[in-house]
Amino acid sequence: MDATSEDGYELWLRYRKLDDPTLLGQYRNAIHCATVLGKSPIADAIRRELARALPAILDQAVPLSDRTRACNSLVVGTAGELDAIGVSLSQADYRRLGEDGFTIRSLPFTGNHWILITGISGPAILVGIFHFLRLLQTHRDIHALDVSVCPRIRHRILCHWDNIDGSIERGYAGGSLWNWEELPGIAGTWLVDYARACASIGLNGTVLNNVNAQPESLSTEYLRKTAALADLFRPYCIRVYLSPLFSAPVQLGGLGTSDPRRPEVSEWWKRKVEEIYRLIPDFGGFVVKANSEGQPGPQDYGANHDDGANLLAAALEPYGGMVLWRAFVYDAATDADRAKCAYEEFVPLDGKFQPNVLLQVKNGPADFQPREPFHPLFGAMAKTPLALELQITQEYLGQSIHLVYLASMWKEVLDSDTYAKGPGTTVARIVDGSAGDGATSAIVGVANTGSDRNWCGHHFAQANWYAFGRLAWDAGISAEAIADEWIRMTWSNDPVVVDVIKLMMLGSWEACIDYMTPLGLHHIMQEGHHYGPDPGFDGAPRADWNNVYYHRADAEGVGFDRSSSGSNAASQYHSPLREQFDDMAACPERLLLWFHHVGWHHRLRSGSVLWEELQRHYDAGVAYVQEMVRTWQSLQGKIDPERHRHVSERLEQQLENAQLWRQVCISYFGRFASSKPRIRGPDPCLP
Numbered sequence: 299m300d301a302t303s304e305d306g307y308e309l310w311l312r313y314r315k316l317d318d319p320t321l322l323g324q325y326r327n328a329i330h331c332a333t334v335l336g337k338s339p340i341a342d343a344i345r346r347e348l349a350r351a352l353p354a355i356l357d358q359a360v361p362l363s364d365r366t367r368a369c370n371s372l373v374v375g376t377a378g379e380l381d382a383i384g385v386s387l388s389q390a391d392y393r394r395l396g397e398d399g400f401t402i403r404s405l406p407f408t409g410n411h412w413i414l415i416t417g418i419s420g421p422a423i424l425v426g427i428f429h430f431l432r433l434l435q436t437h438r439d440i441h442a443l444d445v446s447v448c449p450r451i452r453h454r455i456l457c458h459w460d461n462i463d464g465s466i467e468r469g470y471a472g473g474s475l476w477n478w479e480e481l482p483g484i485a486g487t488w489l490v491d492y493a494r495a496c497a498s499i500g501l502n503g504t505v506l507n508n509v510n511a512q513p514e515s516l517s518t519e520y521l522r523k524t525a526a527l528a529d530l531f532r533p534y535c536i537r538v539y540l541s542p543l544f545s546a547p548v549q550l551g552g553l554g555t556s557d558p559r560r561p562e563v564s565e566w567w568k569r570k571v572e573e574i575y576r577l578i579p580d581f582g583g584f585v586v587k588a589n590s591e592g593q594p595g596p597q598d599y600g601a602n603h604d605d606g607a608n609l610l611a612a613a614l615e616p617y618g619g620m621v622l623w624r625a626f627v628y629d630a631a632t633d634a635d636r637a638k639c640a641y642e643e644f645v646p647l648d649g650k651f652q653p654n655v656l657l658q659v660k661n662g663p664a665d666f667q668p669r670e671p672f673h674p675l676f677g678a679m680a681k682t683p684l685a686l687e688l689q690i691t692q693e694y695l696g697q698s699i700h701l702v703y704l705a706s707m708w709k710e711v712l713d714s715d716t717y718a719k720g721p722g723t724t725v726a727r728i729v730d731g732s733a734g735d736g737a738t739s740a741i742v743g744v745a746n747t748g749s750d751r752n753w754c755g756h757h758f759a760q761a762n763w764y765a766f767g768r769l770a771w772d773a774g775i776s777a778e779a780i781a782d783e784w785i786r787m788t789w790s791n792d793p794v795v796v797d798v799i800k801l802m803m804l805g806s807w808e809a810c811i812d813y814m815t816p817l818g819l820h821h822i823m824q825e826g827h828h829y830g831p832d833p834g835f836d837g838a839p840r841a842d843w844n845n846v847y848y849h850r851a852d853a854e855g856v857g858f859d860r861s862s863s864g865s866n867a868a869s870q871y872h873s874p875l876r877e878q879f880d881d882m883a884a885c886p887e888r889l890l891l892w893f894h895h896v897g898w899h900h901r902l903r904s905g906s907v908l909w910e911e912l913q914r915h916y917d918a919g920v921a922y923v924q925e926m927v928r929t930w931q932s933l934q935g936k937i938d939p940e941r942h943r944h945v946s947e948r949l950e951q952q953l954e955n956a957q958l959w960r961q962v963c964i965s966y967f968g969r970f971a972s973s974k975p976r977i978r979g980p981d982p983c984l985p
């Protein structure tokens with residue numbers, strides 16, 4: 299690496315000297331010194347962050363203390379701490395902010411100017427200072443600040459599918475971040491940087507182990523290790539959670555059963571939870587995968603999901619812990635259409651869960667596909683809080699090779715109208731609780747982090763971690779605004795760089811759909827690892843583990859008939875969606891083959907027939923990646939060489955893979971389409 303090279307370790311917390319002299323003058327004038335009130339681990343974390351960031355950005359020393367001074371100053375403190383020095387906002391202001399919200403205000407103060415960052419709690423001001431640093435990093439005017447922001451979702455959680463042997467299920471950025479072998483004695487130096495990164499985007503929870511859980515995670519030995527991580531993360535307001543194995547009472551506790559209705563089983567969980575809270579007083583709770591893909595669960599004992607979830611909820615309740623019970627179930631005995639199973643299993647249980655249980659629902663009814671309709675459970679469980687589960691790691695979207703900016707997908711999901719309580723009942727409002735009683739709310743993202751120096755494998759995959767946090771904090775921010783911030787903080791404030799990268803990112807998700815699964819196709823990736831195309835795969839032991847199950851191509855057409863003439867999954871949605879999805883002519887074309895088996899010569903809105911339109915999408919997807927390769931090249935010299943080269947190499951691989959997708963899918967589906975696949979010359983980028 300040469301001197302100007304960067305390796306991506308700093309993520310978006312890249313504090314660099316401001317290169318705009320006018321703005322630098324403004325910032326230096328506004329921040330002669332900084333005061334962080336209070337004595338607490340959170341206040342110390344804030345001091346450390348400001349000590350790192352301010353001198354670097356301002357390129358001059360910035361005295362930092364815990365007392366206010368007679369100078370233009372940044373002043374940080376909670377309501378109580380400000381009160382103690384005779385300064386405070388009104389009670390009404392603080393009430394509006396709620397527990398986690400913060401405000402940043404420019405105020406005249408005894409002849410000087412202050413920039414005040416305050417909120418009710420420590421966590422609030424921690425996020426507040428990162429917000430303020432973001433303003434500096436993105437070169438905003440800080441003259442007359444009056445910003446108030448509060449999160450709409452209470453629990454904003456990263457979920458790591460990490461195993462205790464250090465591997466990560468669906469991880470594409472090296473091994474696990476948690477150095478289990480050395481814990482609790484030795485903590486990895488990177489762990490505090492992990493916590494800083496999470497805190498900077500407003501996350502406040504992390505699930506440490508895979509939902510395909512191992513019993514050892516709940517052993518005393520591993521709980522001590524977990525407690526060491528919790529201690530490190532606490533100053534950054536990140537609570538830890540675990541995924542328990544439902545059959546742990548048998549496998550770990552030596553009981554003869556894990557039946558949730560048996561008193562010895564509930565006693566075992568009570569004792570285990572008591573032990574957890576002795577070691578980790580602010581433990582967040584459990585995320586549970588039960589009776590799904592071979593994981594044990596209450597149905598193994600003739601009980602149901604509510605029995606299982608309520609058993610754990612009862613043990614956690616005295617400590618304020620919660621259960622995130624996953625709805626990712628697809629027992630073939632429930633329904634022959636996998637996409638319908640979760641709805642059928644869980645809707646009858648609405649109202650049967652304890653108040654500290656949330657049902658954790660993936661964004662779509664299949665499995666984190668490039669595009670799915672939103673999950674019909676959103677809007678169908680009025681008496682149960684629903685947590686939204688998103689997948690940051692790109693299992694089905696090109697892993698750490700493809701540049702795909704996922705904020706666009708997540709916005710589509712969050713903004714989807716379920717019509718559950720009339721128009722405007724969006725998924726976002728169901729998740730944040732504002733469409734219901736708002737008692738509690740959570741959002742969970744399956745992490746894309748690992749031991750790679752740049753954390754996420756691909757420098758651009760960092761944007762998805764960032765975007766998850768920002769949307770978890772406020773689903774109302776646009777994908778474009780998030781990209782803009784992230785680019786400025788991660789790459790450069792040079793307007794050319796910002797514009798070029800933003801353009802690449804904003805179309806990248808739609809392009810990925812185009813070259814992988816256009817018009818509602820889904821689940822045609824290669825078996826097992828899910829990278830690359832294999833639409834013809836038909837060798838799995840279960841029908842719905844085969845790709846042909848999902849596209850159903852035949853001489854007539856292609857697509858899964860989920861209309862009333864087929865599986866009738868469309869009926870799981872509220873009107874007017876169910877009618878729209880049911881009717882081939884009214885169904886949004888982006889979801890056409892999700893809901894309908896469509897004739898190859900069926901004419902679409904563009905005037906082209908389906909087979910032509912499919913090919914057009916494959917071409918458009920590949921063309922987009924070609925354009926990304928070209929535009930990225932144009933940034934040579936404007937981006938540090940190491941990161942530029944790293945991204946270039948991946949873009950080349952992405953192009954190769956996109957071309958492979960096009961070639962394999964067109965040749966495979968072309969065998970069914972009555973028109974012949976078009977003849978194309980050899981593709982120079984294909985092996």
Ligand code: GCV
Binds near residue numbers: 459509510587591626
């Ligand atoms: C953790 C998909 C993935 C699995 C994952 C599962 C889940 O099936 O391929 O790796 O298991 O989803 O979300 O539980």
